[in-house]
Amino acid sequence: MDFRNVRSVAVLTGAGISAESGVPTFRGEDGLWRHYRVEDLATPGAFRRNPTLVWEWYDWRRELIANCQLNQAHLTLAEMEKALPHFTLITQNVDGLHRRAGSQKVVELHGNLWDVRCVAEGTVREYLDVPLPEVPLRCQCGALLRPNVVWFGESLPAGAIAAAQEAAMSCDLMLVIGTSGVVHPAASVPLWAKQGGAYVIEINVQRTPISTYADEVVLGPAAVEMPKLWAEWRKALE
Numbered sequence: 001m002d003f004r005n006v007r008s009v010a011v012l013t014g015a016g017i018s019a020e021s022g023v024p025t026f027r028g029e030d031g032l033w034r035h036y037r038v039e040d041l042a043t044p045g046a047f048r049r050n051p052t053l054v055w056e057w058y059d060w061r062r063e064l065i066a067n068c069q070l071n072q073a074h075l076t077l078a079e080m081e082k083a084l085p086h087f088t089l090i091t092q093n094v095d096g097l098h099r100r101a102g103s104q105k106v107v108e109l110h111g112n113l114w115d116v117r118c119v120a121e122g123t124v125r126e127y128l129d130v131p132l133p134e135v136p137l138r139c140q141c142g143a144l145l146r147p148n149v150v151w152f153g154e155s156l157p158a159g160a161i162a163a164a165q166e167a168a169m170s171c172d173l174m175l176v177i178g179t180s181g182v183v184h185p186a187a188s189v190p191l192w193a194k195q196g197g198a199y200v201i202e203i204n205v206q207r208t209p210i211s212t213y214a215d216e217v218v219l220g221p222a223a224v225e226m227p228k229l230w231a232e233w234r235k236a237l238e
Contacts, residue, residue: 012176029229088105092186190213201229
C-alpha cells in the first residue's frame with residue numbers, strides 16, 4: 001500500500017480493539033452473553049419490566065470499563081485523526097474508549113455507555129458518575145433515564161448509519177480493526193468501502209469473513225500492529 005496516495009481514511013473498530021484493554025467481548029468462550037440472558041438485560045422489554053436490574057448490570061459494566069486502560073491502538077487512532085485531514089472513525093463499541101483516547105470524529109453505531117437518554121423527552125447527555133448514585137437513574141423531568149445504547153430488537157440510529165456509509169464510500173483507505181465481521185449492518189461497512197474503490201486493510205488476531213475480500217490482512221493484536229502501520233505511514237510521507 002502506497003500511503004502517499006491516501007487522501008481520505010475511514011476506520012471500523014469492533015470488540016477486539018477493546019478486548020486488548022480488558023473489556024470483555026460479547027462473543028467467544030469468555031463472552032459476556034454466556035453468563036446472562038440477553039432478554040433479561042439488553043432489550044426494551046427488559047427495561048420496561050425491571051429498569052433497576054438493567055441499570056445494576058450497566059452500572060457494573062461502567063465500573064469495569066472505567067478501570068480499563070487505553071491501549072496503543074486507541075492512542076494511535078487518535079494521533080492519526082490529528083495528522084490526517086480526512087479521517088472518520090466508525091465503531092461498534094459502546095465503551096467510550098475512543099473518546100477517552102482523544103478521538104473526536106467518531107461515529108458510534110451502537111451508542112455509548114457513558115451517555116443517558118430520557119425515555120420521555122429523548123434528550124441525550126453524558127453521565128460519567130461511577131458508581132451510579134441511584135438506580136434506576138431518573139431525568140429532571142421525573143421520567144426514567146436509559147443507557148443510550150442500541151439494544152437487541154432496536155434499529156441503529158439512522159444518522160449514524162448514514163454517516164458511516166458516506167465515510168466508507170468516499171474513503172481511499174479503510175482500516176478494519178478487531179471486528180468479527182458478522183454483525184450487520186456494521187459488517188457491511190467494509191463492503192461499502194470496496195464498492196467505493198477503497199483499499200481495505202484488516203487487522204485482527206484471526207481471520208474473519210472480511211478477510212476474503214480485504215486487500216491486506218494483518219494478523220496480530222491491534223495494540224502492536226497499529227503503531228507499526230502508522231510508523232510506516234509517517235515514514236512514507238516524509
